[in-house]
Amino acid sequence: MRALIIDDSRTMRSILRRIVTGVGFETAEAGDGQEALERMEDGFVPDVCLVDWNMPVMDGYTFVTRVRDNPEWRNVTLMMVTTESEHAQIVRALAAGAHEYVIKPFTPEAIVEKLDLLGLIARESV
Amino acid sequence: MSTLQEAPSTDDVLAITEDVWRSLVGEDEGLVPAPPAPGPYDTASPWSATVTVSGGWHGSITVELGDDLARSLTRRMLAMTEDEALEDADLADAVGELVNMVGGSLKSILPGPSALSLPTVAAGRAAFGTETVEAARLDAHWREHALRVSVHLPTNPPA
Secondary structure (H helix, E strand, C coil), X not given: CEEEEECCCHHHHHHHHHHXXXXXCEEEEECCHHHHXXXXXXXXXXXXXXECCCCCCCCHHHHHHHHHCCHHHCCCEEXXXXXXXXXXXXXXXXXXXXXXXXXXXXXXXXXXXXHHHCCCCCHHHC | XXXXXXXXXXXXXXXXXXXXXXXXXXXXXXCEECCCCCCCCCCCCEEEEEEEEEECCCEEEEEEEEHHHHHHHHHHXXXXXXXXXXXXXXXXHHHHHHHHHHHXXXXXXXXXXXXXXXXXXXXXXXXXXXXXXXXXXXXXXXXCEEEEEEEEXXXXXXX
């Protein structure tokens, strides 16, 4: 399985990378939505994107809508991982095509549990 | 005429900062609240980071901590050993993520809808404008190192 970690914080990308590589994912990283789209256009099509909301250049919500507009990426699972916790924003992201929503701060277990619920973790890795 | 808005309490700030700290640093050593220290945050080589909230609530959330604590926090967050060198960019990123998470969590308990800014980080003590007032302040320690989280409100928030 492949995960694309999209967050403008290198520190947060590092934290998420440790969590998902620990359950068997190959990872790539991007510092904003635009860079993530470029990674995907260049051939790194992930099984799941972990997407921050507030980022420079292109925010996570716009990234979600752009991914959902491309039929070639219809199988990519989108998980928001963000401090944005207003109900309306959560509904907006899910309506735009995000599959899961994790609010920072989170525990590693919460991320793994969500990935497991989405069927993205091999049983021996949990 | 100034119309100060609702503000989070120091207990709110403490509970949220403890949650964020635990998620970033681990469960083994929590923050220890300290009696409020008078005056500006005072330590050698401070770092500060601020996010602003605008919309249903207007204000800013600032974190201040010393270089030693910033380095310890960054090493924990990046899973680095004491031997590995840190650059200022690493510290700025980690301190920025700390205030982003504290600010985002505080925003969730305040009137909305509101937008959270990207963090601004400085290698230095925070300076606050004359048209703001401190509404809440948390002083705490982690391993003897001081940390301050403060919430400032504009004296004349936008209508």
